[in-house]
Amino acid sequence: MAAARSLLGDLPAISSYLGRGHNTLITYFNDTVISLNAPLAQVFLKPLGAPTLLLADFNEARRMLMRSTEFDRSPALKDLVLGLVPDHHIHLKTDAAWRAQRQQIQDLMKPSFLKDVAGPVIYQNIVVLMDAWVVKCGIANGRPWSAGADIRNAALDAMIGLAFGPESEHNATRSMLEVLNARQDKEDDDTNEQAESRDEPIDLLPEPLSYVLQAMLDLTETVVDIHGSPIPYLKWAYVNRKPRIRKATRCKEQYITQQVQDAVTRMKQATPEDASWIKSATDQVVLGESRLADRDGRAPNYFSRVIFDELFGIIFAGSGTTATTLCWLVKLLTDHADAQRRLRDALQSSFQQANAENRDPTIQEIIGTRIPYLDATMEEVLRCACTSPFVDRQATVDTELLGYRVPQGTVVLALLGGPSMMSPAFDVKEPPRRQAPKQRGQAKTFINASSRIENKAWDPSNISNFLPERWLVPGGNDGDEQRFDPKLGPQLAFGLGPRACFVPVGVI
Template identity: 35%
Template sequence: MTEASRGGLFGSWGISPSLPIALVAICVLLYRLYIRHFPKPIPGNIPYNILSARRLIGDSLDIRRYQKTGDFRRFFHDHNTKLNTSISQVFMFPYPKPFVLLTDFRESYDILSKRHRDFDRSKRNADIFGTIGTNFHLAMQTRDPRFKGNKELVRDLMTPAFLNEVSAVHIYDIATVLVDMWSYKVAQAAGRPFSAYEDLHYVALDIILAAAFGIPLEQSTTQKQYEFLQLQSSKIKSAGSKADPVTYDRTPIAESRTALMKVTGTVVVGYKSPFPRLHHWILRNTIWRRDFALKEAFITDEINKGVERLTSENSQENRMRCAMDMMLLRELGYAKKEGRKPNINAPRMRDELFGYVATGHDTSSTTLSWITKFLADNQSAQAKLRRQLRTAFAEAHAEKRQPTVMEIIEKPAPFLDAFLEECLRMTKTIPTILREALTDVTILGHLVPKGTSIMMYNHGPGGQLESGFNIPEAVRSETSQSSKDRVGEWNPDDISRFLPERWLQRTAEAKSDGEGDAEFEGIEYNANSGPFLTFGGGPRGCFGRKLAYMELRIVMAMLVWNFEFQPCPAELSSYEGIDAATVVPKQCYVRLKQLL
């Protein structure tokens, strides 16, 4: 018998007969793996892009196109708009399971506030915030056994006593320096615009570092920049015409501050990367390694200084003056009571402190940047806000002085509240909220299986800024139906306009239609006037909400008290955003007139 007849064709080529079988098996296995990772729509009739369901990368190709424009979150608005629905499926590579995209306010509010036993923070939240602190409570689901202890650690940071006696003072001090610095810039600019973003970015950083670690005012970046400007007047770069912006040199920033901002910014990997933890781990241990080391060294140094100060025999030194002090005093007290050595460098304390800084900085600085644009582009509302401030802080106005911090946070000023709330309704800072179904649930009549991620996009159809689609009451949950009238509805004719008055309601007849006290009598601010989810809702809503309101109220009041925000040239007034950890305005310029 010949070799060919014994081994066949493959044998005549010197190939084992088992090899083709193995190759076929490998191909079948690879094909099965390929098919396994194809998007798998949720059974039922939740709308989705059919083309995306037929490709391995799902909707990621379309999202990538939006990323190139710098506004990838806009995809979520357009996705539901194109599908003509308030609920849809989105397929994100490399996840075979889709997530549910919801743009209807009532159902989103219901999930966050009424159905929190059925929904929790998404695992994607842990992927995002866990990149900067695995022991930070925002990186934990509520059922995580660590969560309760972490919340206990920070529970007093948002109490009225701590906010009014500690946080407010730091905010006011930094805001006062900003007013002084901008007064100097206004004199130099002579009616020309200048960029406001960096100033506001560092103001927010100084505020949160002072609130977190008690950093003295003289060590703040804003104070150092103001002092630097006063020495650099001859180096100010004047613009060619009244429409061109003036530019100012900046003093070098401390390495620790730069590192804190860079580490905070790395959160964007969690938002954009298909493999956030792995992607972030690689970068954290290569190009970001030094920044993370500097961040850790900064926290260690501040904790050590805090312990030394709090245990000092000097009674003036050991008084509480920041969030870190409150945490340390609690730990020192527990250690003494339990007869053990204090664990002042516990991972959860370090991560909670940095998480407090990271989440409090970026969101506030971005929101302040958007607010300056709303002020400049809504002159009538700005003028009315200024009249409200002069009415509410009448003594300060009569004495031609700055309002005190207690006047700002305690005096009733309904139009100030309304103006701020309208800014927060309109701002693009973070328009998404993530949750995860803990069990099989029904959303707008659709069955959604356990483990499905839910993304609520509050700037889509049916959200804060845009009328939605007609949804039959019968498909809504019982809790949604029972709380239908808890929040009002925005008028579809003006829902997209900047209109602070939408947050006000009349309580009695005003004395007259004139200006002064009578203009603001008989009205009150109503937080439930209409759809609003900027801070989320329910037990896992934004932890720092009260601090954010206080910071924005104080800074905005001080700026409007001292300056008139005049319109900037159209070429400097774009409302385009840049997707980072937050949606930052692409252009943030101010053109100011000094008032005091």
């Protein structure tokens, strides 16, 4: 109540909280609902601003995300990325403009593109990373070394390759491997002899990034400066005027311009029936723009802000989240030796020929092999990593959540790392459900329509534990001992409904 009467709202309390230990704004949200013992709470995040609701109940969050006539993308995400990708579809409202813009990139989600372009590019970069780590292990000779920067750079390399082609000269992991190979060949490398202990980490610092990769990284990290700012548009004006960011922006614009121009040239040189020239998202988007222009009877605009922001969005949205999730994967499997052993056994038994030949499985073998325990491990890493800590929505009409009135315009943050998701759920008494608004030509439906995942919950005794087995059920009639079921319990890592994440987990 004190925050509701204060001009600054909850900002003083948040500032005090962040100054203690390793607290973050997200842990403040989670601690708020827990301290109030309430699945729905309000916080005042801006001076003189309206309250933001914190929703900590999976079932109600799921229903909210499916109620597209009552909730839409909130301004919270727009505030966060507006100075970086102002014309990206991710922060647009769900309207005709959003649908039209999605048409320009929808071909990136076609199975043929994922299988023939995205998959091989990601595979190629991961193989290079594994080769580099083998060399690092040899140099370290049993001593520990840091892997975080390697994972970050490999994710950036993969997204650069996906966006602009696998033959890009800008690849941090490939450059690191070349340096490591040269270091391994040196006979006078006495790094290990100088160590006082086998437990002392070895200094294997990554090579400096190329100017293009550094520019991309600098720009993606600007979001960290904006996160939590009470006046984001002013903070963006300040951040984008920093000399380093202005230089990075110019570099990014010049690089994307050249890549788009090269893609246009390749398209014009290819025959209409030939799709072999498509090696990147840029190629696919350029081809899509050509086809849309023909359909609409207009001249194609290959250098529009929309195309530039959508292409950079692959790097901005893909590299950071992928790197964070992979870091959690390494951390969780290191901490849980039993899960690591079981996953290794599952992989070796699934790729017996590759294992017998002492080689990596090919991308075709990986795509064509179903490994339930691998799927379960990936799903559990996503659940525990909580890379996206909340899903945001804004009420487009006066509505209700958990029986409480929610005025039009209210922003709601569905917490993905709190009660009902990573800790025991609150005891929520289901309120009566209103009939969902009816669209013209739509059959009558109700908000609490039954679903196989509705009202399911994880076992409170192990909900906080890393346990891939929670996603497995006994196999059916196909002879499998176990089967992966992604709908066994609460999980919203990629959101839900029409505004769910555009990239499926299988791509990563």
